[in-house]
Amino acid sequence: MISVKNLNKSFHDKNVLTDITVEFETGKTNLIIGQSGSGKTVLLKSIVGLHNIDSGEIWYEDTIFNKLEFSEKKKIRSEIGMLFQGSALFDSLTVEQNVQFPLDMFTDKSPAEKTDRVNFCLNRVNIINANNLYPAELSGGMKKRVAIARAIALNPKYLFCDEPNSGLDPVTAILIDDLIQELTEEYSMTTIVNTHDMNSVMEIGEKIVFISEGRKCWEGSKHDILNSDCKPLNDFVFANSLAKKIRAVAG
Amino acid sequence: MIRFLLNQVGLYVLFLKKVFSKPEKASVYYKQTMHEFVSLGLTSIGIISIISFFMGAVITLQTAYNTENPIYPKYLIGLGCRDSIILEFSSTVAALILAGKMGSNIASEIGTMRVTEQIDALEIMGINSASYLVLPKIIATLLFNPVLTMLSICVGIFGGWVAGTLSGVITSENFIYGIQYAFIPYYITYSLIKTLFFAFIITSVSSFQGYYVSGGSLEVGRSSTKAVVYSSVLILLFNVILTQLLLTS
Numbered sequence: 001m002i003s004v005k006n007l008n009k010s011f012h013d014k015n016v017l018t019d020i021t022v023e024f025e026t027g028k029t030n031l032i033i034g035q036s037g038s039g040k041t042v043l044l045k046s047i048v049g050l051h052n053i054d055s056g057e058i059w060y061e062d063t064i065f066n067k068l069e070f071s072e073k074k075k076i077r078s079e080i081g082m083l084f085q086g087s088a089l090f091d092s093l094t095v096e097q098n099v100q101f102p103l104d105m106f107t108d109k110s111p112a113e114k115t116d117r118v119n120f121c122l123n124r125v126n127i128i129n130a131n132n133l134y135p136a137e138l139s140g141g142m143k144k145r146v147a148i149a150r151a152i153a154l155n156p157k158y159l160f161c162d163e164p165n166s167g168l169d170p171v172t173a174i175l176i177d178d179l180i181q182e183l184t185e186e187y188s189m190t191t192i193v194n195t196h197d198m199n200s201v202m203e204i205g206e207k208i209v210f211i212s213e214g215r216k217c218w219e220g221s222k223h224d225i226l227n228s229d230c231k232p233l234n235d236f237v238f239a240n241s242l243a244k245k246i247r248a249v250a251g
Numbered sequence: 252m253i254r255f256l257l258n259q260v261g262l263y264v265l266f267l268k269k270v271f272s273k274p275e276k277a278s279v280y281y282k283q284t285m286h287e288f289v290s291l292g293l294t295s296i297g298i299i300s301i302i303s304f305f306m307g308a309v310i311t312l313q314t315a316y317n318t319e320n321p322i323y324p325k326y327l328i329g330l331g332c333r334d335s336i337i338l339e340f341s342s343t344v345a346a347l348i349l350a351g352k353m354g355s356n357i358a359s360e361i362g363t364m365r366v367t368e369q370i371d372a373l374e375i376m377g378i379n380s381a382s383y384l385v386l387p388k389i390i391a392t393l394l395f396n397p398v399l400t401m402l403s404i405c406v407g408i409f410g411g412w413v414a415g416t417l418s419g420v421i422t423s424e425n426f427i428y429g430i431q432y433a434f435i436p437y438y439i440t441y442s443l444i445k446t447l448f449f450a451f452i453i454t455s456v457s458s459f460q461g462y463y464v465s466g467g468s469l470e471v472g473r474s475s476t477k478a479v480v481y482s483s484v485l486i487l488l489f490n491v492i493l494t495q496l497l498l499t500s
Contacts, residue, residue, distance in 0.1 A: 050375070074377040077376060077377030078376070080375055086368055088372040089369075090364075091367075104276070105378060106377075160375075
């Protein structure tokens with residue numbers, strides 16, 4: 001479980017996150033939703049330690065992560081996998097080398113064992129016969145899947161996904177969502193997904209946290225979201241005309 | 252302005268501290284260093300050879316045209332070519348050329364990794380990204396740039412010999428006598444010491460510029476330009492300091 005307590009973060013005197021307190025549950029797909037610029041990515045990057053927070057606490061199980069030194073954070077970081085918005089695959093490495101990279105850095109496996117693990121991870125995300133391709137030769141969906149394969153190479157306890165569906169067509173977006181949810185259940189990970197895609201929310205949102213203007217406005221599940229009386233959330237959920245029509249029909 | 256300068260110097264020192272911290276896994280760093288030997292070192296052989304050849308040729312011809320006096324022995328053309336190349340061209344001018352080639356390459360590579368979140372990906376894995384990305388580059392250039400300097404000296408003097416003999420301003424015998432005349436081996440040491448300093452400046456300053464890029468492709472381009480400009484200015488500054496320290500007794 002990951003807990004965030006009274007987190008505050010600002011950039012150059014501008015408050016970006018204010019007094020965020022939330023728990024992300026183990027074995028579930030936790031979603032952070034909100035409009036662009038609401039502070040979702042800053043929250044996610046603060047949780048993984050890419051941003052230093054102004055005040056508050058970030059707990060990984062029973063350890064306060066943000067109070068640890070860089071070297072002490074290494075152990076927890078080796079248990080983290082992250083899928084970035086732009087995939088963040090290493091341009092100079094092939095698909096196989098990208099997935100093998102964390103294995104090279106943090107394990108003493110033999111080359112054959114590493115290759116087996118790489119192939120297992122790539123098969124798991126349905127990447128076949130692409131081991132020797134470079135990221136520039138892959139489509140957007142393939143890049144995301146390779147990034148997921150890299151993220152799970154070390155069997156992480158925590159998986160973070162920053163807008164995994166951005167730039168993808170609806171069909172590929174659903175495939176990525178399904179993959180994230182399957183992996184979360186399979187490895188019993190604590191998964192946190194940052195998104196503003198309502199399809200994802202309704203498909204995989206087991207726990208949803210809504211952020212608006214840097215504050216937590218609402219939390220619940222996908223079953224509660226349509227009946228919320230939180231106005232900013234309703235404005236967000238029913239922003240497009242199709243959703244408004246469905247809401248009108250459903251009364 | 253002064254505050255900005257002090258801030259940048261402080262940030263640079265902290266950056267170097269991060270770069271020189273203990274590597275995560277020696278075998279991976281070794282592989283990375285070998286890769287940098289090729290991408291930074293071997294790929295510079297061509298440009299260094301071409302420029303050294305023509306600079307050697309020009310130095311010889313200019314020395315010849317400026318010493319057209321029966322009082323001066325002809326072999327001085329060879330001597331002038333040798334000393335100009337060893338003392339200044341192959342260390343300083345070649346370093347300025349490498350600042351353009353290697354510096355822009357390093358800053359744009361690391362800057363692109365920054366803006367495309369590849370550096371964040373390394374940090375998430377618990378890897379010291381500054382050390383992983385920069386230390387192999389520094390080691391590779393510190394080991395390989397002296398080789399480039401020696402190559403530059405040889406090719407430059409060869410270029411001088413070719414230009415001098417083909418144009419008829421000096422005979423082959425006179426030129427060879429000149430490059431052997433009053434040779435001071437310490438000049439080579441001086442040249443190599445300067446090369447080491449310049450290699451460190453090029454790699455660390457360019458990496459620093461790339462590492463702290465924020466924004467998009469425009470900023471990556473700017474960081475690349477800054478890397479070349481700052482490296483060049485520092486090379487010229489350290490050239491004066493090192494010359495004063497090493498050649499005056």
